[in-house]
Amino acid sequence: MASVASVAPSATSESAAGPRTAPSPRRGLRLTGYYLVLLIIVIVFITPYLFSLFAAFKPLGDILTQSPARPPTNPTWANFKEIFTQYDFARYLGNTLMVTVILTAGQVIFSMMGAYAFARMEFPGRDALFWVYLATLMVPNVVTLVPMYVMFAKAGLLNTYWAIFLPYTLGVPQAVFLMRQYFMTIPKEVMEAARLDGCSESRILWRIVVPISRPIIITATLLAFVFGWNNFLWPLIVTNSNSLNVLSVGTANLNSNFANQWNLVLAASLVALIPMVILFAVFQKHIVRSISLTGINR
Amino acid sequence: MSARILARAAAAVTALVTLSGCAGWGFSTGGAAGTVTLTYALWDPHEQIGYQQSIDEFEKIHPNIKVDIENVPYNSYEQKITAEFITGGAPDLFWVNTPWLGTFVKDGILTNIAPLIKANHIDMSQYYPQLVALHSRNGAIYGLPKDWDTIALYYNKDYFKKIGLQVPSDLSWSADGTGSFVSFLKRATTDTSGHNALSPQFNPGKVATYALGVYNDPQSGWGNYVAELGGKIIPYPYAPFTSMNTSAFQQGMSFLTGTLTNDHVIVPGAETGPNANGNNLLTLFTQGKVAMWEAGDWNTTTVKSTVSFPVGVAMLPIGPGGRVSVFNGLIDGLNSHTPHPKQAWELEQWLGSARSQAILGRGGYVWPAIKNLDPLFQQYWQKQGIDMSAFLTEAQGKVVNFPVSSGMGAALTQIANDLGPAWLGSASVSSALRQASNDANYALKTGN
Numbered sequence: 001m002a003s004v005a006s007v008a009p010s011a012t013s014e015s016a017a018g019p020r021t022a023p024s025p026r027r028g029l030r031l032t033g034y035y036l037v038l039l040i041i042v043i044v045f046i047t048p049y050l051f052s053l054f055a056a057f058k059p060l061g062d063i064l065t066q067s068p069a070r071p072p073t074n075p076t077w078a079n080f081k082e083i084f085t086q087y088d089f090a091r092y093l094g095n096t097l098m099v100t101v102i103l104t105a106g107q108v109i110f111s112m113m114g115a116y117a118f119a120r121m122e123f124p125g126r127d128a129l130f131w132v133y134l135a136t137l138m139v140p141n142v143v144t145l146v147p148m149y150v151m152f153a154k155a156g157l158l159n160t161y162w163a164i165f166l167p168y169t170l171g172v173p174q175a176v177f178l179m180r181q182y183f184m185t186i187p188k189e190v191m192e193a194a195r196l197d198g199c200s201e202s203r204i205l206w207r208i209v210v211p212i213s214r215p216i217i218i219t220a221t222l223l224a225f226v227f228g229w230n231n232f233l234w235p236l237i238v239t240n241s242n243s244l245n246v247l248s249v250g251t252a253n254l255n256s257n258f259a260n261q262w263n264l265v266l267a268a269s270l271v272a273l274i275p276m277v278i279l280f281a282v283f284q285k286h287i288v289r290s291i292s293l294t295g296i297n298r
Numbered sequence: 299m300s301a302r303i304l305a306r307a308a309a310a311v312t313a314l315v316t317l318s319g320c321a322g323w324g325f326s327t328g329g330a331a332g333t334v335t336l337t338y339a340l341w342d343p344h345e346q347i348g349y350q351q352s353i354d355e356f357e358k359i360h361p362n363i364k365v366d367i368e369n370v371p372y373n374s375y376e377q378k379i380t381a382e383f384i385t386g387g388a389p390d391l392f393w394v395n396t397p398w399l400g401t402f403v404k405d406g407i408l409t410n411i412a413p414l415i416k417a418n419h420i421d422m423s424q425y426y427p428q429l430v431a432l433h434s435r436n437g438a439i440y441g442l443p444k445d446w447d448t449i450a451l452y453y454n455k456d457y458f459k460k461i462g463l464q465v466p467s468d469l470s471w472s473a474d475g476t477g478s479f480v481s482f483l484k485r486a487t488t489d490t491s492g493h494n495a496l497s498p499q500f501n502p503g504k505v506a507t508y509a510l511g512v513y514n515d516p517q518s519g520w521g522n523y524v525a526e527l528g529g530k531i532i533p534y535p536y537a538p539f540t541s542m543n544t545s546a547f548q549q550g551m552s553f554l555t556g557t558l559t560n561d562h563v564i565v566p567g568a569e570t571g572p573n574a575n576g577n578n579l580l581t582l583f584t585q586g587k588v589a590m591w592e593a594g595d596w597n598t599t600t601v602k603s604t605v606s607f608p609v610g611v612a613m614l615p616i617g618p619g620g621r622v623s624v625f626n627g628l629i630d631g632l633n634s635h636t637p638h639p640k641q642a643w644e645l646e647q648w649l650g651s652a653r654s655q656a657i658l659g660r661g662g663y664v665w666p667a668i669k670n671l672d673p674l675f676q677q678y679w680q681k682q683g684i685d686m687s688a689f690l691t692e693a694q695g696k697v698v699n700f701p702v703s704s705g706m707g708a709a710l711t712q713i714a715n716d717l718g719p720a721w722l723g724s725a726s727v728s729s730a731l732r733q734a735s736n737d738a739n740y741a742l743k744t745g746n
Contacts, residue, residue, distance in 0.1 A: 160322055
């Protein structure tokens with residue numbers, strides 16, 4: 001979801017930075033062309049969001065009979081009221097928030113520890129181990145899905161909160177890689193000096209490395225948070241009870257074979273989207289940088 | 299990230315965890331004061347609201363039993379329930395739709411509750427007899443009936459008023475295309491310039507409103523026409539093979555995909571959805587492009603909350619063998635491996651009782667399986683402006699039970715897949731039926 005909003009501002013700011021002096025007519029023409037192309041891209045990206053926004057405020061009948069491009073004639077809050085009064089979305093929101101916070105905190109802290117060890121501690125086989133760990137990035141999620149499910153079933157953790165966040169909480173290769181690369185740029189001498197002064201490894205990590213590495217930690221936090229918030233397939237598979245539903249699963253459950261409640265689905269999607277938009281507005285710079293730093297946008 | 303921030307984050311997480319309660323953490327099994335939490339699986343988000351009301355009552359009466367609803371979307375329901383039985387943690391009580399009944403029975407995941415019914419002196423004659431029969435086999439009973447359904451025609455009252463046509467209750471059809479039904483449909487189909495299908499100026503390339511929407515479905519669609527010709531998908535309950543190579547199937551299918559389609563009075567198969575599965579029919583009905591939509595009564599809530607015009611319900615047309623609706627109903631399956639059989643049986647009994655069924659009937663969620671509670675449901679919808687008596691009249695008339703056999707879910711999916719080409723006009727009815735029959739026979743023989 002970050003991709004959508006990020007494309008436009010970063011692209012426009014770059015091209016807008018150029019023309020300070022009065023442009024020649026040819027240049028102006030070229031710029032108009034650029035902007036036109038950019039505008040088309042913006043429209044392509046914005047349209048689905050706009051349609052969902054409109055539809056979230058329409059009754060189901062209007063969604064089915066009217067053009068999706070038409071703004072709601074009698075905007076209604078009924079859809080939002082229904083998902084919170086009839087379908088317990090407050091609980092789903094709470095579940096999502098809790099699971100995402102735990103997942104993010106765990107992932108960032110443990111990845112940090114792992115990255116520090118891989119970057120700046122000496123032990124035999126370190127680099128080999130790192131590359132093996134990193135290689136797990138190459139294995140698609142779906143391959144590990146079934147074995148993971150079996151593991152959780154055997155551990156008796158299916159249909160609990162544990163199952164939703166545990167697999168992502170003890171660090172993930174992406175985050176470890178990201179942080180290791182950053183930690184490598186911190187001069188060795190800084191840590192050696194600390195060691196000479198009798199500083200323990202954990203103190204070095206928390207007192208020296210972490211404060212220097214703020215940007216990358218914020219980046220990893222954002223990536224983890226967005227991932228946790230949007231995660232769908234895994235929570236869908238490991239939980240059954242409605243009381244454990246996260247937003248994404250609760251939203252999908254609104255649509256059954258016999259009741260396609262698009263009005264509620266889109267209202268629920270909007271509810272799920274709002275915190276992400278706020279997050280983006282607040283951390284805009286970091287998110288754009290996180291994409292340029294990592295080249296990953298999950 | 300200083301220690302202070304960490305401490306704050308930890309505090310926030312603790313607060314969230316406390317708010318979420320203990321149940322989801324797997325700590326409370328058999329915990330405080332012997333409270334048991336049951337899981338109850340269902341698939342309909344509308345009815346879920348009604349069942350939650352009923353369960354709230356149940357929890358008041360049984361303070362030591364908590365019920366957690368598990369809503370599984372219908373299309374993945376059978377697989378999900380089966381998977382949960384394999385990995386453990388299957389729901390204690392779960393909705394069973396009839397296509398899966400035979401397979402669930404074969405797999406041994408349903409408790410035979412006949413002894414419990416006897417021990418608790420439950421009066422089975424309060425339910426529709428065909429509903430009890432639907433879920434019984436050789437003296438075993440696999441659940442107390444909860445509800446029932448029949449198939450009828452929802453129609454757009456505004457449209458019929460506009461074209462000045464009454465919807466009669468005694469339309470009839472026959473396999474050769476004669477009868478009042480076809481001529482009525484012709485009159486009710488109009489093109490963009492307002493000519494109906496009887497008029498010589500009628501332009502079949504520009505139909506504005508089709509009279510009828512029927513889809514490729516053994517229960518809501520063609521099943522009723524075949525039943526009115528005396529056809530059955532399987533010759534008897536739990537038969538391991540089909541009986542589809544009959545003239546009833548040939549004629550019933552040809553009537554819909556040939557006669558009515560060629561007359562342009564029925565929505566062309568391709569427009570009703572992928573493989574003519576009917577996905578688009580509600581939308582077409584809402585848009586006024588279909589005047590009558592053949593569907594089961596469980597759609598009423600959706601219809602009411604979707605369309606902006608007044609809706610009527612007409613009975614199915616009368617076929618050569620009379621008016622026959624496919625009849626179905628749901629039970630709550632009692633997990634044969636549940637760690638809480640006593641509590642699950644309490645819930646089953648409650649949901650089968652008049653008190654619970656009155657809650658669901660009064661709220662307009664389902665037709666109660668207990669015969670004398672049906673007026674509650676009817677009155678609810680009367681107040682909402684929809685007369686539901688067509689469904690009830692059909693239920694009290696001639697019906698054919700939904701086919702039950704091991705592997706029926708897979709067989710019916712196969713049948714719909716194979717009959718699709720006949721609806722889309724890319725295969726003849728006889729070759730589609732042959733294919734469907736072969737594939738369904740295989741599914742029934744393997745029984746999964």
